Amino acid sequence: MSNTTENWSKDWNSSENPQKQRKYRENAPQHIKDTLISVNLSDTLREELGTRSISLNLGDRVKVMRGDRKGAEGIVSNIDRGKEKVYINGLEVTRQDGSTSEVPFRPSNLQAQALNLEEDDRIEKYEIEDSGQIQVDSEEVEEALEEDEADEMMQQMQGGGQSMEDMDIDEDELEEIQEEIDEQEETEEEAENENTEQEEETGSEESEDSEEEEASEDEEEDAEEKTEEEKEKGDN
Numbered sequence: 001m002s003n004t005t006e007n008w009s010k011d012w013n014s015s016e017n018p019q020k021q022r023k024y025r026e027n028a029p030q031h032i033k034d035t036l037i038s039v040n041l042s043d044t045l046r047e048e049l050g051t052r053s054i055s056l057n058l059g060d061r062v063k064v065m066r067g068d069r070k071g072a073e074g075i076v077s078n079i080d081r082g083k084e085k086v087y088i089n090g091l092e093v094t095r096q097d098g099s100t101s102e103v104p105f106r107p108s109n110l111q112a113q114a115l116n117l118e119e120d121d122r123i124e125k126y127e128i129e130d131s132g133q134i135q136v137d138s139e140e141v142e143e144a145l146e147e148d149e150a151d152e153m154m155q156q157m158q159g160g161g162q163s164m165e166d167m168d169i170d171e172d173e174l175e176e177i178q179e180e181i182d183e184q185e186e187t188e189e190e191a192e193n194e195n196t197e198q199e200e201e202t203g204s205e206e207s208e209d210s211e212e213e214e215a216s217e218d219e220e221e222d223a224e225e226k227t228e229e230e231k232e233k234g235d236n
Contacts, residue, residue, distance in 0.1 A: 059116030059141035075144035
């Protein structure tokens with residue numbers, strides 16, 4: 001296989017020119033980009049595998065090592081190999097319109113804690129006898145990926161994207177997603193009602209305070225008038 005194309009050269013990876021290094025990553029063939037999505041390993045994985053890093057797969061459990069989400073852990077739900085971004089189930093950001101989206105992470109900011117070993121040959125070269133200590137539970141992987149898929153469908157439906165009829169999902173799954181949407185809308189409505197009640201209570205309290213102040217002022221005025229009348233009588 002050729003190491004050089006019109007827009008890419010393997011030699012650019014060792015170049016001191018930042019522009020060539022960027023071009024190396026951006027224009028690299030897919031098999032090279034796959035190797036760029038690699039992460040450091042936890043101490044346990046390093047000891048078991050005898051290596052410091054490994055290519056990342058969907059379903060791996062990773063820990064954020066740098067940034068605002070430092071210390072957070074989760075299952076890898078999506079990998080954008082073109083942009084070299086990794087998405088983790090449960091680590092989301094809320095947009096201004098109220099919708100949510102998963103936060104993109106650079107592989108260099110992550111550390112693998114356990115691996116998805118559904119592919120039998122993934123760690124074959126490492127000759128591991130007992131993979132139990134380094135493997136993510138298959139049910140955990142399945143649950144995380146299904147949850148991520150359901151969240152994506154909910155966002156599409158709420159955002160007016162695909163209609164429910166156009167989606168390739170069965171009726172039971174569709175019903176569950178619709179129930180989640182209804183629950184979310186109900187929760188938002190309850191929160192809005194609570195805020196309205198609090199505002200009304202605050203307004204009522206302020207109104208009562210205002211009435212008390214007015215009554216107090218009236219009493220003071222009456223007292224002053226009586227005092228003046230008594231003085232006038234005394235003068236007479």
